Amino acid sequence: MRTSFITDSLQQLADQGRYRSLREVSSSQGREIVLNGQRVLNFCSNNYLGLADDERIKQAAIKAIESDGFGSGASRLVCGNMSAHEALENELAALKKTESCLVFSSGYMANTGVISALVGRDDIVFSDKLNHASIVDGIILSRAQMKRYTHLDMQSLEDGLKAAPAHHKKLIVTDSVFSMDGDVAPLKEIVGLARRYDAMVMVDEAHGFGVLGPNGAGLVEELGLTDEIDVHMGTLSKAAGCFGAYVCGTKQLREYLINHSRSFIYTTAMPPALAQAAREAIAIIKSEPQLRKNLKTNVEYLRASLKELVDATNSLQTPIIPIILKSDERALQASRKLLEAGVFVQAIRPPTVPPNTARLRVTLMATHTTADIDQLIEALRKI
Ligand SMILES: *Cc1c(COP(=O)(O)O)cnc(C)c1O
Numbered sequence: 001m002r003t004s005f006i007t008d009s010l011q012q013l014a015d016q017g018r019y020r021s022l023r024e025v026s027s028s029q030g031r032e033i034v035l036n037g038q039r040v041l042n043f044c045s046n047n048y049l050g051l052a053d054d055e056r057i058k059q060a061a062i063k064a065i066e067s068d069g070f071g072s073g074a075s076r077l078v079c080g081n082m083s084a085h086e087a088l089e090n091e092l093a094a095l096k097k098t099e100s101c102l103v104f105s106s107g108y109m110a111n112t113g114v115i116s117a118l119v120g121r122d123d124i125v126f127s128d129k130l131n132h133a134s135i136v137d138g139i140i141l142s143r144a145q146m147k148r149y150t151h152l153d154m155q156s157l158e159d160g161l162k163a164a165p166a167h168h169k170k171l172i173v174t175d176s177v178f179s180m181d182g183d184v185a186p187l188k189e190i191v192g193l194a195r196r197y198d199a200m201v202m203v204d205e206a207h208g209f210g211v212l213g214p215n216g217a218g219l220v221e222e223l224g225l226t227d228e229i230d231v232h233m234g235t236l237s238k239a240a241g242c243f244g245a246y247v248c249g250t251k252q253l254r255e256y257l258i259n260h261s262r263s264f265i266y267t268t269a270m271p272p273a274l275a276q277a278a279r280e281a282i283a284i285i286k287s288e289p290q291l292r293k294n295l296k297t298n299v300e301y302l303r304a305s306l307k308e309l310v311d312a313t314n315s316l317q318t319p320i321i322p323i324i325l326k327s328d329e330r331a332l333q334a335s336r337k338l339l340e341a342g343v344f345v346q347a348i349r350p351p352t353v354p355p356n357t358a359r360l361r362v363t364l365m366a367t368h369t370t371a372d373i374d375q376l377i378e379a380l381r382k383i
Contacts (some may be wrong), residue, residue: 002044004142009106010063011023013160016328017328017329017332017349018055018328018349018350019075020349023035023036023244024036024287028052028053029042029045029047029052029053029241030050030052030053030367031050031365031367031368032040032370033344034096035339035344037206038339038342039342039346039368040339040342040343040344041343041368041372042365043343043344043345043362043363043364043368043376043377043378044238044344044345044346044361044362044363045363045365046206046207046239047238047239047241047362048207048210048211048239048295048363048364048365048381049210049211049239049240049241049284049285049291049295049365049366049367050241050313050365050366050367051157051210051239051240051241051242051281051284051291052241052242053241054241054281054284056102056280056281056284057241057242057277057281059280060276060277060279060280061273061274061277062273063276063277064272064273064275064276064277065338068082068084068272068273068276069272069351070273071267071268071271071272072269072270072271072272073268073269074268074269075265075266075267075268075269076258076264077258077265080268080336081269082269082272082275083268083272084272084273084275084276084279085103085189085269085272086325087275087279088103088275088276088278088279088282089101089102089103089246091159091279091283092246092248092282093248095173095215095216095217095285095286096217096218096221096226096232096246096248097217097221097226097284098226098232098248098249098250098256099249099250099251099254100248100249100251101246101248102246102247102248102254102257102258102264103244103245103246103247103270103275104234104235104242104244104245104246104247104253104263104264105204105244105245105267105268105270105295106237106244106245106261107134107204107233107234107235108134108137109245109263109264109267110233110235110246110247110263111132111134111135111137111138111204111233111244112133112137112138112141112263113138113231113257113261113262113263113264114138114202114231114247114257114261114297115135115139115141115142115144115171115173115202116138116141116142116261116262117147117256117257117261117262118142118145118169118170118171118200118202118231119139119142119144119169120142120143120169121143121144122144122146122168122169123142123145123169123170124144124145124146124147124160124164124168124169124170124171125142125144125146125147125170125171125172125173126147126149126157126160126161126170126171126172126173126199127139127147127148127149127172127173127174127248128148128149128151128152128173128174128178128185129148129149129150129151130151130175130178130180130181130203130257130354131174131175131204132175132179132206132349133352135173135175135204141172144171145230147160151178152183152185153187154186154189154190154193157190157193158170158193158197161193161196161197161199162197164197166198170197170198170199170200171199171200171201171202172190172193172194172199172200172201172202173201173202173203173204174187174202174203174204175188175203175204175206175207176203176204176205176208176210176212176218176219176220177205177207177208177219177316177318177320178207178208178320179206179207179209179320180190180320180322180348180352180353180359181320181322182207182318182319182320182321182322183318184208184219184316185203185306186220186320187203187219187220187223187225187229188223188225191225191228191229200230200231201228201229201230201231202229202230202231202233203218203220203229203231203232203233204218204233204234204236205218205220205232205233206233206234206238207234207238207239207318207320208220208222208234208239209234209238209239209240210238210239210281210285211239211292211294211295211319212264212316212318214289215285215286215289216239216285216286216289216292218232218234220232220318229249229255229326230249230253231247231248231249232246232247232248232249233245233246233247233248234246234248236278236281238279238286240278240282240285241281242268242274242277242278243274243278244274244275244278245326261356265358266272279281286380290333291366292366294366294367294368295319295364295365296317297320298364298365298366298368298373299317299319299321300362300363301370301373302318302321302364302377303317303321303371304325305373305377306321306377306380309323309380310322310323315362319363319364319365320361320362320363321361321362321363321364322348322359322360322361322362323359323360323362323380324357324358324359325358325359325360326356326357326358327358328347328349328350328357328358330358331347331348331349331358331359331360332347332349332358334347334360334383335347335360337379337382337383338360338376338379338380338383339383341378341379342375342376342379343375343376343379345360345361345362345376346360346361347359347360347377348361350362360375
């Protein structure tokens, strides 16, 4: 009786076609993986540059484990702040062209910790309706008022800003590249509105970092808006192929977060080998624009081949290509059929995406070959 709600909830999810379960990967994370024992082409990871199993990053981690051990022993503020963390932060700040950087254990923790440190009960956060769940959770945790504006709609954002009382702190927060749609935020317009209404701007570059911009620093770099953004957040877990996250900005922002951000203060520092691995990833991102070029070539090839299936309005060609099938059941069935053809594309269903927008979320990697993409296209055509 005490736990019957668990059974009931699971049954309800199953009835709705929303039951989620784990599949097991028994290989490294390449363009090809072994999924539940079957070798398949992988078209749903965020490992955009193929760095998750890069030999140089592996060696950097191994070397670091041999010199520094594995655990970091304590939080950064107690005795866990090691040379590798400081070096990683300096290199990230240099790549992002900001004064400074603070590393968090994950993107989820960065978003919850930063937003809840920057705003509080009397403040207002303006958040794109399709922002990532970790942003939403950060706003809830902050107790600030959450004003969700229509996806990418600057009129909707401005209406909210206009209505906000002047004496409240205001924060506009947006994904740079939206994780489930692959479209991008109109950052220039957002920055303009922020100036006009005296609001801070925070950008989540989880899917922009390593992928966009001449040096791979993200959409903000691509648009030349580095100095206009107050808080640059991104993860090391996607294109960088590692784990952890960064928050870049002024020196004072870093000091403020060290003193106020609970997900930074009350958690153990990331293992130093992870920081060393991320340093290697950043060096690769900086020095190998060819990886971004390969990715772009793959994206253009697939988008051109799927013209009738995908929304072509997105001028910035990101590696996230959703194929909207609306019903949960159709998305699941399509994903199952693709898997039979040796192609893995996960079905994405509510609540990750809005109701009636279940989809196949295809993502490309720099390491996919033309033959891989042709196999995907053929499998998609069949269904
Ligand atoms: C993945 C993701 C995060 C969370 O990052 P993790 O490092 O995986 O915790 C935050 N924001 C967006 C937009 C993401 O896609």
